[in-house]
Amino acid sequence: MALNTQPNLTRPDDFYEALIDMHRGLDDAQSQSANAQLILLLANHIGNEATLLEAMRRAREGALEG
Structure with a gap:
């Protein structure tokens, strides 16, 4: 299974809010x-x-860059 790095969430803002909650x-x-x-x-x-x-x-890698 290849890693999908393309946007794939239907409602990313709602997911982010749930993650914060x-x-x-x-x-x-x-x-x-x-x-x-x-x-x-x-x-x-x-x-x-x-x-x-x-x-x-x-x-x-992302953590090291940021």
Whole structure:
């Protein structure tokens, strides 16, 4: 499965708002835990190691650039 980097969310602003709301009221540790759990749930859903490794590589590169 190739990593899809093209816009693919029907309502990206609504998703972003829901993502922000997921963190509302959480302290830093809880917020980091929620992020980690979300990542693992989505990784399990994707299930393709090559795709996940490519996503991790790109995310790391993006973090280093920003």
